[in-house]
Amino acid sequence: MSADGDEARLRGEETDVEGTAGKTGGMSGGSGGEASTVRDVAKRAGVSPSTVSRVLGGTYPVATATRAKVLKAMRELDYVVNAHARALGGSTNKTVAFVVDDVTGPFYAHIARGVEEQASAEGRLCMLCTTHGDPQRALGVVELMREQRADCVIVVGGAWEDKAYQDRMTHFAHALDRAGSRLGLVGRPPLGEGVPATVVEYDNEGGAFAMTTHLLSQGHRRIAYLGRVPLLSTSRERLQGFTSAHDMLGLSPYPRLIKDGVFSRSYGYQATRELLASKADFSAIFAATDMVAAGVLQALREGGVRVPEDVSVAGYDDIPVALDMYPQLTTVSVPHEELGRTAVRLALHRDELPDSQHQVLGTHIVVRGSTRRRGK
Amino acid sequence: MSADGDEARLRGEETDVEGTAGKTGGMSGGSGGEASTVRDVAKRAGVSPSTVSRVLGGTYPVATATRAKVLKAMRELDYVVNAHARALGGSTNKTVAFVVDDVTGPFYAHIARGVEEQASAEGRLCMLCTTHGDPQRALGVVELMREQRADCVIVVGGAWEDKAYQDRMTHFAHALDRAGSRLGLVGRPPLGEGVPATVVEYDNEGGAFAMTTHLLSQGHRRIAYLGRVPLLSTSRERLQGFTSAHDMLGLSPYPRLIKDGVFSRSYGYQATRELLASKADFSAIFAATDMVAAGVLQALREGGVRVPEDVSVAGYDDIPVALDMYPQLTTVSVPHEELGRTAVRLALHRDELPDSQHQVLGTHIVVRGSTRRRGK
């Protein structure tokens, strides 16, 4: 555990600033001066490199006087360890990789926060990669993280139900595992039996089922579902929940009211306009995500349709914006941060913790102002 | 430019999956199997390590037949370079560090996206650190990034106007510069003359000035300003714009209507409730950020105050949520992504690009439904 030093640094300790900066302040020519190394420090302190290394690690007994000399030399030289050299030593790398579609979505942002928090709580740095919804890029990025020898690689969302993609991902899972690392999958289904990966999901289908049941129980019968993305597991599961809820009451969804499209605000806007233009008959819209719902609300407002008087609208995700919409959005709440934290925790301690293979976190619906009993 | 290989990988190429995974698939015991090295590959291909290294880099002439043998061996061994060993070689490290308060804020998220995009466009990986608004932690994190030998360290927001903090940051700027790296400051003022750092700001004061002028020109005279954070430069500049706009018309702000508080939704909510409870007289509220404005709108709505009929509300940042609020928020638009992209670009190419020291991007107000002429 050479973490001592790092953690202190995370806390921002080290009260030394003094004239050090001035010493070399003049030569701000850039790429000129080489960074100082353990050897420089050793020389200056009149000790051996190993001793310097020992005070660095803090893990080994070093005479107080010696340690002081070394620390002084480090300060004077403005020394910082070279993380790569340290990582190369084979010992520890201390990095958590985080692969996500797009940091911009509040959905991802909150998971990212959970990941980052847990990572830094465990003394790890966090590498961030985005895939912009491109499965090819996702694969490339995971490979890159493998090169970085990250302690674990957390991949969020974007579970493409494509054979080649899944095979490739499965391959990575094994490769990472072999290297003592770990693949963590958040918000997506397991890759299969025996694949060494940590999966932290939330109940997509359950949430959609609950929401649909809620709408049906409010008397809605013609419910539009916006956001069927073929080949995306999240989408499939939510739609499944939507369908099963109908089934349970001996009803079935209207195919005409199920619209394909990506999970975006503008898609929600467009799809709703089309729905309106086609004079389709519906009393509620279930948007696959809150972002889609945002577009829906705007289109309805512009179309002069009142929410929830004329049409009820529900979303999925419960991102913070849901509170800022008008009316506030009824939606399915997902424990974003916890997903991120849990994934990192389980992936890092796969051997000590139970259930580190697969965990499903619950979801629940949150009823706000955008839905109400039909015709009330 | 050994980037060839990496970039291909970013594009997710490498079509090989085959039975490779199965080869060692059984031994999924974790930390067991060591990762293979250039030497293993060399041995298997019957060549020398250097040759392997050469095909890895792609930068050197290698006989087609040899290259094929090597590639085959790599595939069979499921080899991936060790980024740390490579970085240690001194050549290139290929990382951009990104330090931010909190990924969760849409404001930061968009800058993050810009940073990430530009970084990956330049073949760099992105390290993410959050500071949770703690200047001490920010300093610690920058130090950590220095250990990582990042090509550049981009710090967003949270410019504490605290002497010790600034000295320390200045020190880092020099240290990074000395190491051939670069400190990039986004959305915060320069550290001072001659400090080697790339600063990309946006016009905080100008935006606040424009917005305030707009409100005043609409007949508002008693404007509340919510979000004066002592010691935070962003806050000071916005408040300055607010004040100057008054000055220009020979007016002055009402001290009673200027409320201190952090930039958060809940602060906006609280402050507004207090304003309402104190029966203060005002016809407009200028919130220091859109998040604050979100809280303001909610409090007003709950208090039965109509927006914009009774009170006009303006924000700052133009984050996506501004469109989802009701009424849609009049605010100051900031080019978030461009800030991020520009910072990375300038920091990475400080020597080739002009004006790589300091750049101020413009802001402009966007008038939406939350403001209108007073008493209309």
Add this chain to the structure above:
DNA sequence: CTGAAAGCGCTAACAG
């Protein structure tokens, strides 16, 4: 407690 020596995995001169 401290020093000397041997790598970690890769790249980069030099010679072939």
Add this chain to the structure above:
DNA sequence: CTGTTAGCGCTTTCAG
């Protein structure tokens, strides 16, 4: 075109 030889900066035995 390809093999040999040195390190990059740090940790880590193994002897003092």
